[in-house]
Amino acid sequence: MPPEYTITRRVEFAETDMAGIAHFTNFFRWMEEAEHAFFRSLGHSVSETRCGEDIGWPRLSASCEYLKPARFEDVLEVRMRVQEKGRKSLTLAFSFQKNGEEIARGQLVTVCCRCSPGRPLEAIPIPDEIRSKIDRR
Amino acid sequence: MPPEYTITRRVEFAETDMAGIAHFTNFFRWMEEAEHAFFRSLGHSVSETRCGEDIGWPRLSASCEYLKPARFEDVLEVRMRVQEKGRKSLTLAFSFQKNGEEIARGQLVTVCCRCSPGRPLEAIPIPDEIRSKIDRR
């Protein structure tokens, strides 16, 4: 069974636009918030120093399909699962639920990188410790 | 030849994150800025009242692939073209260029809607006037 993780998130006023609904870009922020909470649930952070090197997880791609709008003060469930685990990358699938109904679904593909200041990002294998914790969830 | 439109956009400080690069969600805001400038170039706005009704363009989907990072004060070219013109929807393709090199590409699918306050969004055919102006570009 693939590892799953869920957060609950209320739509804030600053996230609405003049059409009276949550601006579509916020769904990507909410995916990221779920992803980062998932890392914390493993005892890790997306921003860590390991063996003296900064590790980060920039995105290869991001996508979202919008089924119904989200509105101010709606409480959303953001359900995340690890859809694919590559050697250096993770594919994360998201479902947004409002009152038990799916209103959007999305995907992030993210790659483990060495992020030394002043040097280009360099993809590296996902550290074993993180990999095994994802498997055990 | 498909209609094309280009804007130039500098990466602002508030758009960077602690990894020192533009946060990935901003590419979606930049796509939208190009789309809205395109509508203005046609003499229209994405937010109009026509025959007493508010017209809007919510998104059906949004996606982006990231090839290279964008950094503070980088000047990006956001190139947009109308990839597909349906009866009620538009598919817009975007290419982000930095110094002549593509650093990201994206897509928005957007649907023409009647947006009356307090009523659900309802998809409607793209008004003829807008449709013909897109064709003539």
Add this chain to the structure above:
Amino acid sequence: MPPEYTITRRVEFAETDMAGIAHFTNFFRWMEEAEHAFFRSLGHSVSETRCGEDIGWPRLSASCEYLKPARFEDVLEVRMRVQEKGRKSLTLAFSFQKNGEEIARGQLVTVCCRCSPGRPLEAIPIPDEIRSKIDRR
């Protein structure tokens, strides 16, 4: 004793900037989140329809003093109190705490308004029901 209200808020990655700290504008979003949670705690919303009219609370002023930076994944306490209650306006004072230490303090002055679409905002007396609930907290 003045009415007080506190929320807890974790600093998200998208809220950091390339200096590695939370971008200063986020403190204003966090003030607003606390204010809106306070309204909900009274059984109200900052965006309501009363007697067929939309009521809103635009800002007259906003300010913040920054004492120490907030960083990714910091858990902040946002403490709010109603500092002054005018006939049409509220002055809200905020203190941001990290591990029991104040890292910032701010203020919002907000005015109760009739917000009819297409008409200018018009300040109105704070509805009695809201006023008395604020007093009773």
Add this chain to the structure above:
Amino acid sequence: MPPEYTITRRVEFAETDMAGIAHFTNFFRWMEEAEHAFFRSLGHSVSETRCGEDIGWPRLSASCEYLKPARFEDVLEVRMRVQEKGRKSLTLAFSFQKNGEEIARGQLVTVCCRCSPGRPLEAIPIPDEIRSKIDRR
């Protein structure tokens, strides 16, 4: 005569909220955009490495008074001047104009800092080169 600098900025859709006006926090982003354009006009950046050290300009305080709302596609003039030049800090005053009418005014107090990764921010005297360029404007 105090040094002045002006940028022009169109209100974007993502900057509006469900009240149909620009969210109040955006005025702080626009102040920052004017400030950073001012630094560029001096041949500098708010984020520089000098003598091997990263220099940054975190905020001591930020404030804004709101006179009239800004709306989608409004074109605003953001006028900035250096109100006070301390040994380590700058006080910047801003006026927001729409069609020649002031709709908001604001202030940022910002302090020149050494920003070494992993070390606390440390206030330092404004480098002479920047100081003299500000004077000569």
